[in-house]
Amino acid sequence: MTSCEETEEEPRFCEEAPGYRAKMAAPIDLHLEFGGGAELLFGGVKDHHVKLPSQSEPWNVKQLLAWIKTNLLRERPELFIQGDTVRPGILVLINDADWELMGELDYMLEDQDNVVFISTLHGG
């Protein structure tokens, strides 16, 4: 986060395109939803509006998962996250589309994105 401010003061060393710097600085608002039983791990709350802090590179889903693990997950991380991806059986939808079609972990998040995690392991 501090590197961001440094590059702003000395634009000469910043190699990205000019418009990129504006995006890089802003924090991102996301609407996270949990369903199918996954909400049990998040205190029973299904809807979360979160603000991701700004950082040098844009957020991708992999980093989002790590952020969720440290900041939102209340208990039993192994029931949600396995390694650096979600546990098998948890369906992830980004803006109502399957994340497999968006690039899975490499999808770059944008402001006001809607990410839904539905656990398909429970219940019928």
Add this chain to the structure above:
Amino acid sequence: MCQVDEDYIDAQLETKAVLSVSRKYAFCGDCFKEYFIHKFRAMLGKNRLIFPGEKVLLSVSGGPASSALLSQVQEGLSPKTPKKLRFVPGIIYVDEGAACGQSLEERGEIKSQLEMIFRASGFPFYVVHLEAVFSLPSSVLQCASSALDRRNESYKEAVDGFIQSACSGTQRETCQGSNSYTEVQTLLSELSTQEWSGEGGTVTNKSQPFTPEQTEAVRTLLASVKTLTAREELLKTLSRQHLILHTARVRGYSKVMMGDSCSRLAVKLLTNIALGRGAFLAMDTGFSDPRYGDIAIVRPMREYSSKEIAFYNRMFKVPSVFTSALDTKAPEKASIHRLTESFISKLQTDFPSTVSTIYRTSEKLNTACPRPIVDGELTEKCLLCLCALDTGAEEATAFHATLISENLSRNRMPVTIPALGVAKQQCCASGGEQKESCGDRVDGCHSVDSFTPELQTLLCYSCRLIIKDMTSVNSVPEYILSEAERKKRRRVMKQEIQDFLLNPENDAVEMNVS
């Protein structure tokens, strides 16, 4: 920023795809909805088991698959659908809160949420609590023969007859087949000797239909089972099978629809093999389950993967209520079901055709023809799960070998191996270290121990394992014990009059010879 340099498109409509079902094929929203509905209709149409005008009970647990089932049926029956579905649905919900340790407020809340959903559908619904298991009659465990022989009336004739009677404006009751059918259904509903306390959809019953003692009895029953696997199996048998079956019989339904999805059936298939139910795989995972005779259990959702169901529910805002079950938040190795589920879902990520392969294998299993008549009577059924008994201990079976080794490890003489009769019991104090229940209650133990092996002879292999896992059989509901008594008496009686019975098999052989 979005990385899209290869946009996934739906091949048919050339619009942006939203769901990928397999590595090669992706759907857009509208195509997916068509595909989903088409699969449901095709499943029902292909199997031709549900006759027009039949009463079908939908068992809804509130979970995603059964909620999707309910919404499909609603759509199929809505006035604007071309080629409407032709059966009469009802809904049943079994409240298993007592088993999972939920408080009364939680159960009430979940119940009211579900009731709202059921009311919106417009179908009659029944809420049954797990505590009602203690007031079931023992007729639940008897297999009623199929009321109306549907083989006489082919499916096509039934459909034609239905369309004709609908077109001519006459009542459905004048149709010959369904007339006698409804008569027999009312007769069947008189099987129960006790008042059935299932709540109906139109009656608002403010008082609790069960007492705290019954809740406690359910807890004791489940607490007496040592392992989570056996507990889950027992709960499934009691609530899913017996309670739903009884409600269907009492209310006059002839079919029950369950919401088992493809993924769950794959898990169930492997789990059942591990539990010793390999002989009944076709019945447990097939499209229709005919073991009860008069009521067939049907699984129309068995071709949908849980991903498709979750996506459909999300896209079309199908309401579902999450209820925690026995194995919520349990560790991975807590029970055989959990372990199998996690094994399959992990395998599925790397090999996406795992579930469909298992499903295709289960499709090839057919319900076996009943074994040839033994001793002039149809093959005996297991007391709990009503499948044909597979524990006829002939000399050279693996089952016989396990019985021998079990007896040897309990320091009993191998001479008195319990075949099909009653075992001679030494006092368990001599083999005390093996049986844990001995340590707990010494005085009551003898009566429990003498009853359990007799009960076991009436059960199939996997049900025996459940009973073996229980510390005491006394907390089992009354109807099971009384039915066990009845079957034992019949067996003893049959052995007594064995010599006087005519054996139709022998007669046939003699006639052929002469």
